[in-house]
Amino acid sequence: MEDIIVKGKNYKMPFSKGILARSLTAAGLKPSIAYKISWDIYENLKKENIKEIEKSELRRRVYYYLISHNYDEIAERYLLWRVFLEKKPLTILIGGASGVGTSTIAFEIASRLGISSVIGTDSIREVMRKIISKDLVPTLYESSYTAWKVLRDFNEGDTKKLYIRGFERHAESVLVGVEGVIDRAMVEGLNLIIEGVHLVPSLLKPKYLDNPYIIFIMLTVEDEDMHKMRFYARSKISERPKERYLKHFKIIRLINDYLVDNAKKMGIPVINNVSISKTVESCLNIITDRLREVIKFEGLNEDELIDEVF
Numbered sequence: 001m002e003d004i005i006v007k008g009k010n011y012k013m014p015f016s017k018g019i020l021a022r023s024l025t026a027a028g029l030k031p032s033i034a035y036k037i038s039w040d041i042y043e044n045l046k047k048e049n050i051k052e053i054e055k056s057e058l059r060r061r062v063y064y065y066l067i068s069h070n071y072d073e074i075a076e077r078y079l080l081w082r083v084f085l086e087k088k089p090l091t092i093l094i095g096g097a098s099g100v101g102t103s104t105i106a107f108e109i110a111s112r113l114g115i116s117s118v119i120g121t122d123s124i125r126e127v128m129r130k131i132i133s134k135d136l137v138p139t140l141y142e143s144s145y146t147a148w149k150v151l152r153d154f155n156e157g158d159t160k161k162l163y164i165r166g167f168e169r170h171a172e173s174v175l176v177g178v179e180g181v182i183d184r185a186m187v188e189g190l191n192l193i194i195e196g197v198h199l200v201p202s203l204l205k206p207k208y209l210d211n212p213y214i215i216f217i218m219l220t221v222e223d224e225d226m227h228k229m230r231f232y233a234r235s236k237i238s239e240r241p242k243e244r245y246l247k248h249f250k251i252i253r254l255i256n257d258y259l260v261d262n263a264k265k266m267g268i269p270v271i272n273n274v275s276i277s278k279t280v281e282s283c284l285n286i287i288t289d290r291l292r293e294v295i296k297f298e299g300l301n302e303d304e305l306i307d308e309v310f
């Protein structure tokens, strides 16, 4: 069966039902429905004996197929993301204490949105450790939950404040690297997801928090036993021993509570990460809502978007 060729600005590629299905799941459709619609659209093109189609025409057909089948909200999301994932670089920040699921959720969202750049703050921390000496910033060479041990003002304040002060010093150094990665992604027009414990809303420079194209979401696990179980689960699939995290669990919970409180104070949405699918859906809704706000802010309406995309 001869392929249908999809023609972009400077490329041609065979029509892929998988690629189309993924852009439909990103707009919120269940994979089974997304794949069925992709098949329908492919069959319709075959019936019209279309051998080659412009990408913009294919998008238009997908959009109006969704509208004609009463998937209005999905159609709007499909449109929104065509604009933003191709026109304006988005940076999505997924924060949360160790073990709450930031890397798991980050990769799920990246997969749904077709974002290929995902970086963990613990990786950025490793880079910062190559640049900054241990004598200069000893907290950088610790974990979030042990940094307090190397504070100079070790004896001041109550222990809870000490743990959090150590965490903040630890996170500040990593955030310098985080901000650099965001700057570079914006310059390159790259969509990016950054995840990790070091994303402390109040420690990020305001220009990042105020940027409408930087979407910050904080994860938590409200139930302590469920949070503990996450370390057991992770130790089965990675080299990271549960013992280390369970030994410092009390401080990890303090950091969790501090991050949740910090996020709420800064107007950052907080999601209790119980079910992966529900958490991803909530994140996609938050991202879509932001895109709607930005479109209104930019004075664009849906017809203009349709013209811009198709």
Ligand SMILES: Nc1ncnc2c1ncn2[C@@H]1O[C@H](COP(=O)(O)OP(=O)(O)O)[C@@H](O)[C@H]1O
Pocket: 096, 097, 098, 099, 100, 101, 102, 103, 104, 105, 230, 231, 233, 234, 235, 237, 273, 274, 275, 276, 277, 279
């Ligand atoms: N919503 C969830 N339900 C069940 N298990 C989860 C969920 N989110 C994450 N996990 C699991 O919990 C463990 C820790 O998740 P991870 O993403 O590594 O946390 P973090 O990056 O925040 O330290 C992993 O084994 C992951 O598969």
Ligand SMILES: O=C(O)[C@@H](COP(=O)(O)O)OP(=O)(O)O
Pocket: 097, 098, 099, 103, 122, 142, 143, 144, 145, 196, 197, 240
């Ligand atoms: O510093 C920390 O809290 C964790 C963050 O990693 P995640 O558990 O969030 O992946 O790093 P580690 O102690 O494992 O080197």
